[in-house]
Amino acid sequence: MTPLTQRERTKIPRQKMPEQDPVVRRGNFNEVALGFTEELMLAEANRCLQCERPHCVEGCPVGVLIPQFIRALREGDIVGAVAAMKVKNSLPAICGRVCPQETQCEARCVLAKKGEPVAIGRLERYVGDYELAMRTCPLERKPSTGKKVAVVGTGPAGLTCAVDVAREGHDVVMFESLHAPGGVLIYGIPEFRLPKSVVQAEIDYAVECLGIQIHTDHVIGRTLTLTELLAEYDAVFLGTGAGLPSFMRIPGINYNGVMSANEFLTRVNLMKGYLFPEYDTPVKVGKKVAVIGAGNVAMDAARCALRLQTLQGKGGEVHIVYRRSRDEVPARAEEVHHAEEEGVIFDFLTNPVEILGDEKGNVVGMRCIRMELGEPDASGRRSPVPVPGSEFEMEVDMVIFALGTSPNPLVFVDAEGLQRTKHGTVVVKDEETGRTTMPRVWAGGDVVTGAATVVSAMGAGKRAAADINRFLAGQGTDW
């Protein structure tokens, strides 16, 4: 077959990924986006212009070899596509599903100027899913060095670091405070966006191929401290994330029915609350739920609440209450679109000032105020200011706060010399190595940056692993 000309390639429309119907998916936790068929994958891969200077790669925090993996795909060499992908990204089935591509790789694609970038994330998911099923690119471990490394936290930062350190032949032990590994990938991001079987398969594979040990139910700072770990291990990596939720300081915050998005999502995802009584943790959902905030976490909480209402036969409403306007919404465009399709109601330029309760202490409503946008703040976004005299009451029986998170300070007990910022994040001496101010302790992911993305956490884990490997080989041992 004659190869397509560049002009012909630009005429192919961006391929849509098949999805579950919004009305049907409102009543289940199955994955919403169903993945490309081979035909759709080939059509999409044929859109790539194989640019000599591929700006898409600059937009990816881990520098995935995008043109190379797409070229292999369209030449029918899927094993080659997996190999090209794995040079920089060990978790493509996860990143292909959850990366905010529209602000990263796809934002920099030359075709983005016309509004239709190559669907890099969807192609990446295709490659990742193939690799999960076929395992063409085995993880191999070099002969044992006898060196021991502790990795605290089993989210994307910890997992990536553990894999790269173990491949070098070092013995890796991971410590996780929850009863299951995976961090936000397991307890936060819902099943309908990222099936837990995908995450579990990646963890099991790393354990099986590389002999990584995982100790769950171990809270570092309580069960063992950082200083105690340093006495036993040659190096320690901290990837403990930013799981401590923020609340508003308004009256009524302690009523029954007020919770953080992290608690709600943990009950739903990690404890499988939506499968009660098959699993033993029920999760209560209101008939009229308000989720405060408009980031990815808020969208996830709102979409879970909607599904629970349907499954529990309650009907009802779920509102996203956000103090700025639609233009400032920080969540991924796709998540907002999916939430709207499913029936989540958006109340923009609205802020709660008090949560109202009945005599039994249950939430019965929220007093809110209308907002308008004033001057830009430090983030460059126009700050919301209250409109005088615009207060009103909203009837709700559940309020979920999704207003951002910070690192849980428990891990810093008995960690002398470990410097932190005023926001509670760990200071690293330079981003390229992830070395902290405490000798033999590295850190990366949300515990350093504050709440960020899966792929940026993976990138930090990878860079720290490279430096740990150099350090354990006797290079750069001055701290």
Ligand code: FAD
């Ligand atoms: P985490 O994933 O938070 O993992 C840290 C782990 O450390 C946790 O398992 C925690 O239990 C454990 N831990 C904490 N303290 C201790 C201790 N003292 N001892 C032992 N273990 C400890 N990003 C995207 O790119 N795309 C998305 O669509 C997206 N959606 C999100 C949705 C939700 C609901 C949330 C909460 C986040 C989302 N993010 C998303 C952000 C992304 O998940 C995080 O940036 C990423 O998981 C950070 O990885 P990490 O490894 O640094 O930390």
Ligand code: SF4
């Ligand atoms: Fe894009 Fe994420 Fe893949 Fe990088 S890892 S190419 S940002 S989807």
Ligand code: SF4
């Ligand atoms: Fe392909 Fe777009 Fe990257 Fe060019 S910028 S190589 S068209 S994905």
